[in-house]
Amino acid sequence: MATYRTILVGTDGSTSSFGAVTRAASLAAATGATLVLACAYAPMRERERSAAADVLGDLSYKVTGSTPADDALRAAREHAVAAGAGAIELAAEEGDAVDVLVALAGRRGADLVVVGNRGLNTLAGRLLGSVPSGVSQRAGCDVLIVHTTHGR
Structure with a gap:
């Protein structure tokens, strides 16, 4: 059986993605692997950003940039800790989910990538x-x- 040292799991903050996070965290805990929680995000267009600022005022930062991805990663971290993962790293990157996950796996030297179906x-x-x-x-x-x- 392969020994995993680095496990990367993708999340978008959805309930179903947290199922993949929990499974990846359990594997990381069992193998002593580092768990990398990853979330891809798309940049907000200027028009959307302005509309959000008009509606949300001082809270508009919550929907711009990587903030939604960062929020998803914080929630995923809670699931990972609850499943027993020890060493946890967070990665929010702009881009298409597949591109981000494949690139991160390469850069982080992941032995395993976990995704939901x-x-x-x-x-x-x-x-x-x-x-x-x-x-x-x-x-x-x-x-x-x-x-x-x-x-x-």
């Missing part, structure tokens, strides 16, 4: 590709796709 069983996922499918095709290490959603 959301999108695999949807029509859009089959036609356009999904995060789990893209990561499994492009990552240079093992990929674990965790069953986090219930579909047909």
Whole structure:
């Protein structure tokens, strides 16, 4: 059996992604691996940023830049700690989720990338590709796709 030293898991802050975080954290705890929690985000257009500032006022920082990704990572960290992970690192990066996860896995020397299965069983996922499918095709290490959603 492979020994994992660095496990990278993607999260978007959704309940289903926290299932993948919990599984990755359990594996990290069992193997003594470092757990890297990763979240990709898209930059907000200037027009959207202005509209948010008008509506939210002083709280507009909560929806700009990497703040939503940082919030998702903080929540994911709580799940990881609860599942027993010790060494935890956070990474919020701008870009497409597949690109970010594959690049981070390479830069961090990940032995395993963990993602949820959301999108695999949807029509859009089959036609356009999904995060789990893209990561499994492009990552240079093992990929674990965790069953986090219930579909047909």
